[in-house]
Amino acid sequence: EVQLLESGGGLVQPGGSLRLSCAASGFTFSAYAMSWVRQAPGKGLEWVSTISGSGGDTYYADSVRGRFTISRDNSKNTLSLQMNSLRPEDTAIYYCAKCPLGPGGTVVFDYWGPGTLVTVSS
Amino acid sequence: QSALTQPASVSGSPGQSITISCTGTSSDIGGYNYVSWYQQHPGKAPKLMIYNVSNRPSGVSTRFSGSKSGNTASLTISGLQAEDEADYYCTSYRRSSTRVGFGGGTKLTVL
Numbered sequence: 001e002v003q004l005l006e007s008g009g010g011l012v013q014p015g016g017s018l019r020l021s022c023a024a025s026g027f028t029f030s031a032y033a034m035s036w037v038r039q040a041p042g043k044g045l046e047w048v049s050t051i052s053g054s055g056g057d058t059y060y061a062d063s064v065r066g067r068f069t070i071s072r073d074n075s076k077n078t079l080s081l082q083m084n085s086l087r088p089e090d091t092a093i094y095y096c097a098k099c100p101l102g103p104g105g106t107v108v109f110d111y112w113g114p115g116t117l118v119t120v121s122s
Numbered sequence: 123q124s125a126l127t128q129p130a131s132v133s134g135s136p137g138q139s140i141t142i143s144c145t146g147t148s149s150d151i152g153g154y155n156y157v158s159w160y161q162q163h164p165g166k167a168p169k170l171m172i173y174n175v176s177n178r179p180s181g182v183s184t185r186f187s188g189s190k191s192g193n194t195a196s197l198t199i200s201g202l203q204a205e206d207e208a209d210y211y212c213t214s215y216r217r218s219s220t221r222v223g224f225g226g227g228t229k230l231t232v233l
Contacts, residue, residue: 037168044225045227095167103156107214107215108158114167
């Protein structure tokens with residue numbers, strides 16, 4: 001059974017940094033691209049970033065490029081999101097999501113974690 | 123402002139069919155067959171319902187179907203059930219620096 005569990009959320013001041021982690025189990029982690037998707041309180045979903053299975057390819061939304069860094073440790077089955085220069089508009093639940101194999105796989109999210117809340121406020 | 127346009131709400135009675143539209147451009151929906159649909163119940167993580175326009179993941183009811191015509195994708199739910207009441211989001215690959223676009227979401231109410 002695929003399981004994803006995010007951690008690392010919390011309250012941070014504007015301009016601060018936070019590192020999110022996602023522990024994965026139940027599948028061959030290194031074979032799959034992984035993504036982060038966020039949802040501001042009461043708002044819709046927003047794609048944040050995706051990383052290939054090997055970690056060699058990364059993609060970012062314009063809204064976070066240059067501030068956020070996605071990475072993975074395939075030896076520990078862990079996905080991370082380093083968030084710097086945080087802004088109030090980054091306040092959201094951050095979901096870790098697995099991408100399936102196959103055509104278009106890196107833009108599909110077939111399993112999701114429960115999410116972790118990040119609040120950026122002074 | 124979302125990359126893709128969905129109606130804010132739709133409603134239907136149990137047993138009826140409803141369709142949720144998702145409109146984009148030739149740079150996303152119209153140019154690629156990489157449209158997905160997600161269901162989200164309040165306080166829960168989203169669930170993949172349809173991928174690559176019309177494919178259903180294992181375990182998703184056959185009452186859910188997807189299609190595309192031009193720059194508009196559609197999710198149809200037949201035989202509406204109370205448990206289908208949720209928010210629904212479409213996504214598509216985009217030929218853009220932000221390669222994944224989401225719709226703003228549609229709240230489905232089962233009357």
